[in-house]
Amino acid sequence: xxxxKIDNVWKSYGEVQILERLNLNVExxxxxxxxGASGCGKTTLLKMILGSEEATKGQILLNDKPIAPEPNxxxxxxxxxxxxxxxxxxxxxxxxxxxxxxxxxxGRTFGKQKKQIKQKALEFIQAVGLxxxxxxxxxxxxxxxxxxxxxxxxxxxxxxxxxxxxPFGALDPGIRKDMHQLIRKVxxxxxxxxxxxxxxxxxxxxxxxxxxxxxxxxxxxxxxxxYGAQITYDLKLNDSKKQLEGQAIxxxxxxxxxxx
Amino acid sequence: xxxxxxxxxxxxxxGFLAILPFVVILMLYWTASNDRLAENPYDKLLPSFTQxxxxxxxxxxxxxxxxxxxxxxxxTGASLYRxxxxxxxxxxxxxxxxxxxxxxxxxxxxxxxxxxxVSLIPPMAILPILFISFGLGxxxxxxxxxxxxxxxxxxxxxxxxxxxxxxxxxxAQTLGASTWLVAIRVVLPQIMPRLIAxxxxxxxxxxxxxxxxxxxxxxxxxxxxxxxxxxxMSMDVILxxxxxxxxxxxxxxxxxxxxxxxxxxxxxxxxxxx
Numbered sequence: 001x002x003x004x005k006i007d008n009v010w011k012s013y014g015e016v017q018i019l020e021r022l023n024l025n026v027e028x029x030x031x032x033x034x035x036g037a038s039g040c041g042k043t044t045l046l047k048m049i050l051g052s053e054e055a056t057k058g059q060i061l062l063n064d065k066p067i068a069p070e071p072n073x074x075x076x077x078x079x080x081x082x083x084x085x086x087x088x089x090x091x092x093x094x095x096x097x098x099x100x101x102x103x104x105x106x107g108r109t110f111g112k113q114k115k116q117i118k119q120k121a122l123e124f125i126q127a128v129g130l131x132x133x134x135x136x137x138x139x140x141x142x143x144x145x146x147x148x149x150x151x152x153x154x155x156x157x158x159x160x161x162x163x164x165x166x167p168f169g170a171l172d173p174g175i176r177k178d179m180h181q182l183i184r185k186v187x188x189x190x191x192x193x194x195x196x197x198x199x200x201x202x203x204x205x206x207x208x209x210x211x212x213x214x215x216x217x218x219x220x221x222x223x224x225x226x227y228g229a230q231i232t233y234d235l236k237l238n239d240s241k242k243q244l245e246g247q248a249i250x251x252x253x254x255x256x257x258x259x260x
Numbered sequence: 261x262x263x264x265x266x267x268x269x270x271x272x273x274x275g276f277l278a279i280l281p282f283v284v285i286l287m288l289y290w291t292a293s294n295d296r297l298a299e300n301p302y303d304k305l306l307p308s309f310t311q312x313x314x315x316x317x318x319x320x321x322x323x324x325x326x327x328x329x330x331x332x333x334x335x336t337g338a339s340l341y342r343x344x345x346x347x348x349x350x351x352x353x354x355x356x357x358x359x360x361x362x363x364x365x366x367x368x369x370x371x372x373x374x375x376x377x378v379s380l381i382p383p384m385a386i387l388p389i390l391f392i393s394f395g396l397g398x399x400x401x402x403x404x405x406x407x408x409x410x411x412x413x414x415x416x417x418x419x420x421x422x423x424x425x426x427x428x429x430x431x432a433q434t435l436g437a438s439t440w441l442v443a444i445r446v447v448l449p450q451i452m453p454r455l456i457a458x459x460x461x462x463x464x465x466x467x468x469x470x471x472x473x474x475x476x477x478x479x480x481x482x483x484x485x486x487x488x489x490x491x492x493m494s495m496d497v498i499l500x501x502x503x504x505x506x507x508x509x510x511x512x513x514x515x516x517x518x519x520x521x522x523x524x525x526x527x528x529x530x531x532x533x534x
Contacts, residue, residue, distance in 0.1 A: 050430070052426075072433060072434065077430065077434050079427045079431070081427070082428055085428065086450065087450050087524070087527070096435065096445060099445075100441050108445075139529045139530050140529075154435075159434070
């Protein structure tokens with residue numbers, strides 16, 4: 001039984017077909033990188049898994065049950081930006097995740113309960129390397145530190161699935177390398193299933209255990225929006241041999257993107 | 261030589277330039293007043309500074325012969341009471357309905373067109389209705405301030421709630437927040453500094469409606485007094501009253517700004533960084 005099953009999913013906005021005929025199974029613990037040209041629908045698929053968009057046709061099953069049509073605790077998310085609450089300090093930003101579930105009326109906790117949540121939050125803050133900045137507000141943090149905070153927040157709920165929407169797109173190359181290490185560590189330690197949208201094919205290869213390449217298979221020159229993208233390559237990247245194979249395809253693919 | 265648009269005045273020059281127009285206006289007034297009084301000592305249009313300070317002394321620091329009250333302070337108290345109640349209720353109503361309609365599409369669908377239309381009704385046009393239905397007491401004057409300012413605050417809050425990045429609201433849901441918790445722990449604290457900004461912007465309107473209402477029906481109040489002494493062309497009373505109203509308005513605006521900076525430092529840093 002797979003964790004997530006994408007069953008003949010189609011997505012269109014009005015006349016514009018975005019995605020078509022997606023049939024995929026994802027096992028627990030996989031790290032799926034999604035790459036493709038801009039506007040090919042990879043973020044749309046991510047949003048459908050998140051629940052903020054619904055499929056036009058077909059369905060997505062989580063543990064064989066249709067996935068909830070709105071965002072909830074089962075799926076954590078880190079966006080490229082605006083992922084953290086600007087009015088809360090680092091510690092409060094992480095604690096709020098458990099305070100939501102602990103107190104359904106005030107959304108705040110006191111005394112012993114608060115201490116426990118604080119302890120747990122501090123562990124995750126340490127784990128993402130923000131131990132020195134617990135009292136800072138997001139506007140005082142660099143882009144990389146904000147993303148670390150967003151990851152710590154998401155980990156608090158131990159979600160089955162962690163979604164990353166171009167999480168490192170706005171970061172400097174050096175910081176990006178650090179974040180790759182962090183996300184790999186987080187993935188292994190928390191046994192997460194991760195879906196990551198990225199523009200950077202290299203990043204997709206380095207990080208993921210599986211790579212989906214989005215592209216349009218069918219073209220109608222008279223009606224460019226009539227057909228949607230499909231997943232043209234679905235590569236397992238578990239061993240180094242397959243990695244090499246994948247690299248070759250990736251090079252071909254990136255040439256194609258450059259040429260088109 | 262730099263281009264004109266790139267020249268930044270130094271600190272001291274800035275201070276000097278800020279004071280200069282006030283000094284010039286005072287000087288102009290003083291000469292004009294002197295000229296008129298030299299020609300006709302009973303001229304009432306531009307009273308001298310001595311006449312003005314006499315009037316202030318009479319209104320603020322001498323008991324009124326008829327009522328035994330210090331009229332200036334009674335007027336100030338009555339006007340401040342009305343404007344604070346009015347703008348306070350406006351802010352509360354604006355926050356509640358603005359958040360409901362910004363956050364809940366189902367509420368917005370029913371409410372938004374209504375408030376758009378209501379905010380277009382000129383409040384002064386329905387002032388007679390208020391006097392007829394609420395009488396000539398305090399309630400009608402406070403209602404006028406509320407009707408004049410609340411719709412603007414509601415619309416402002418509504419649009420600011422909708423401008424919050426959807427990522428923030430989705431993130432809160434993935435952390436397990438219900439609609440209620442998103443409202444009180446995510447939206448409310450982020451919207452409070454914007455509410456203060458909206459109140460600051462409506463203060464001018466609130467004073468306008470207050471003075472209008474007092475001019476028409478009141479027994480005391482800053483606006484009432486100005487319109488009362490107009491009959492005797494008492495410019496020596498009107499001018500200090502106008503200055504006093506300006507000072508009060510400035511003090512309210514200033515304290516609201518300071519309060520916002522004190523309570524929501526993250527917001528002001530964020531805005532400054534934009």
